[in-house]
Amino acid sequence: MGDRAMEGSLLYVSRSLATPADVLDIVEMSRSRNARLQVTGALVASRSRFAQILEGPRAGVDALMDSIRRDSRHAGVEVLLYDDIAQRRFADWTLAYSGASVFIDGLIATLTERVPSQPHPADVRRLVRGIEELARARL
Numbered sequence: 001m002g003d004r005a006m007e008g009s010l011l012y013v014s015r016s017l018a019t020p021a022d023v024l025d026i027v028e029m030s031r032s033r034n035a036r037l038q039v040t041g042a043l044v045a046s047r048s049r050f051a052q053i054l055e056g057p058r059a060g061v062d063a064l065m066d067s068i069r070r071d072s073r074h075a076g077v078e079v080l081l082y083d084d085i086a087q088r089r090f091a092d093w094t095l096a097y098s099g100a101s102v103f104i105d106g107l108i109a110t111l112t113e114r115v116p117s118q119p120h121p122a123d124v125r126r127l128v129r130g131i132e133e134l135a136r137a138r139l
Contacts, residue, residue: 007088008058010065011081011128013108014050018073026073027097034094039064042089042096042135046105050074053131055088080111080124089132096135104130 018026023045034040037060043052052068054061061082069077090096098104107127111119 006058006084007056008061009053009055009081009083009085009089010061010079011051011053011124011131012065012068012077012079013111013127014068014074014077016045016048016050016073017075018045018050022073023099027095031094033064034060037063040088040090040093040095042093042098042131044098044104044131044134046099049105049108051104051108051127051131053090053128055085055090080119081128089128090135093135098131098134098137104134 016023026045027043030043034054034056037056039054039056039060041052041054041056043050054064065077065079068074104127107123107130111123111127
């Protein structure tokens with residue numbers, strides 16, 4: 001396995017209580033904090049929801065999630081996926097940011113408003129792919 005600790009990839013969604021100015025603050029602060037924690041990822045923010053993928057050492061990802069759960073700009077934080085990874089999807093970005101996406105908003109709604117509450121793996125994969133495509137489009 002080498003000397004690198006296992007890295008994780010976490011996907012969460014939440015309801016946004018943030019103003020547009022708050023979102024810009026979140027992006028700016030996250031980029032420096034993520035770099036310090038050696039975490040990379042991508043964030044999609046719409047008027048009513050956030051979806052974010054965080055990748056890196058599990059200790060760093062866990063520290064960020066603790067902070068996000070305490071952040072009053074988020075509500076209903078729900079982790080949909082937290083897997084070990086051999087390779088990062090967003091290795092080049094401390095935080096790739098994409099603003100509102102009706103498509104992503106719809107995917108998040110599908111996942112969070114589902115009954116029973118366990119999201120379908122295909123819906124989760126579709127959300128991950130959507131976030132990847134938006135991040136690549138920002139290059």
